[in-house]
Amino acid sequence: NAGVTQTPKxxxxxxxxxxTLQCAQDMNHEYMSWYRQDPGMGLRLIHxxxxxxxxxxxxxxxxxxxxxxxxxxxxxRLLSAxxxxxxxxxxxxxxxxxxxxxQYFGPGTRLTVL
Amino acid sequence: xxxxxxxxxxxxxxxxxxxxxxxxxSSVFSSLQWYRQEPGEGPVLLVxxxxxxxxxxxxxxxxxxxxxxxxxSLHITAAQxxxxxxxxxxxxxxxxxxxxxxxxxTKLSVKP
Numbered sequence: 001n002a003g004v005t006q007t008p009k010x011x012x013x014x015x016x017x018x019x020t021l022q023c024a025q026d027m028n029h030e031y032m033s034w035y036r037q038d039p040g041m042g043l044r045l046i047h048x049x050x051x052x053x054x055x056x057x058x059x060x061x062x063x064x065x066x067x068x069x070x071x072x073x074x075x076x077r078l079l080s081a082x083x084x085x086x087x088x089x090x091x092x093x094x095x096x097x098x099x100x101x102x103q104y105f106g107p108g109t110r111l112t113v114l
Numbered sequence: 115x116x117x118x119x120x121x122x123x124x125x126x127x128x129x130x131x132x133x134x135x136x137x138x139x140s141s142v143f144s145s146l147q148w149y150r151q152e153p154g155e156g157p158v159l160l161v162x163x164x165x166x167x168x169x170x171x172x173x174x175x176x177x178x179x180x181x182x183x184x185x186x187s188l189h190i191t192a193a194q195x196x197x198x199x200x201x202x203x204x205x206x207x208x209x210x211x212x213x214x215x216x217x218x219x220t221k222l223s224v225k226p
Contacts, residue, residue, distance in 0.1 A: 004156075033212065040218060042216045042217055042218040042219060043214075043216040044216070045214070048212065050211055050212070090156050090157075092156070094212050096212070097211035098212060099206030099208060099211070099212065100144075101212055102162070103204075103212065104159075105157050105158070106156050107155055108155070108156055
């Protein structure tokens with residue numbers, strides 16, 4: 001199993017550009033989520049999904065969209081990139097949407113917005 | 115609002131020393147997880163504790179959940195260079211599904 005995969009690994013955007021960060025998992029997990037990690041801020045939840053067709057907002061959702069058309073994929077869209085969105089983005093998944101479940105994280109996407 | 119406070123923020127020690135990392139909150143959590151993250155990688159789960167007062171051991175690592183489920187600690191005995199990394203605590207609440215609240219982390223460096 002590949003686990004949780006994320007592409008691209010690195011990305012540089014100009015302010016105002018849009019892009020999609022890809023996330024896929026092959027473990028048949030129901031729960032998937034996106035976090036951003038900033039220096040001195042820890043990991044903050046952007047959006048999450050408890051199953052195909054179901055998504056909801058986390059702590060910092062503004063400027064991001066998500067969709068979950070299949071169990072495997074959970075892309076994160078930046079609508080109009082801003083320098084404040086410069087960060088490292090992690091996708092995570094777990095078997096169930098339970099507070100005790102193990103979260104499996106992808107390797108991350110390092111995004112720079114100029 | 116940072117609900118989970120980790121201390122210390124940075125820790126640099128010599129191989130063989132013992133250390134303790136703390137994760138504190140004024141709020142009650144249903145579960146507390148500890149993750150370790152290495153540079154350029156995603157966090158990896160070390161342990162989950164769910165019962166107040168619970169103690170779990172993973173080789174040289176000992177994890178404790180406070181009696182009131184508001185705090186946790188991670189103790190490493192005889193630290194090794196391979197223990198170097200960012201240690202994150204994450205709290206979960208019943209009804210919040212899989213959503214976790216993360217602390218800012220403790221960056222540990224163990225020198226040979």
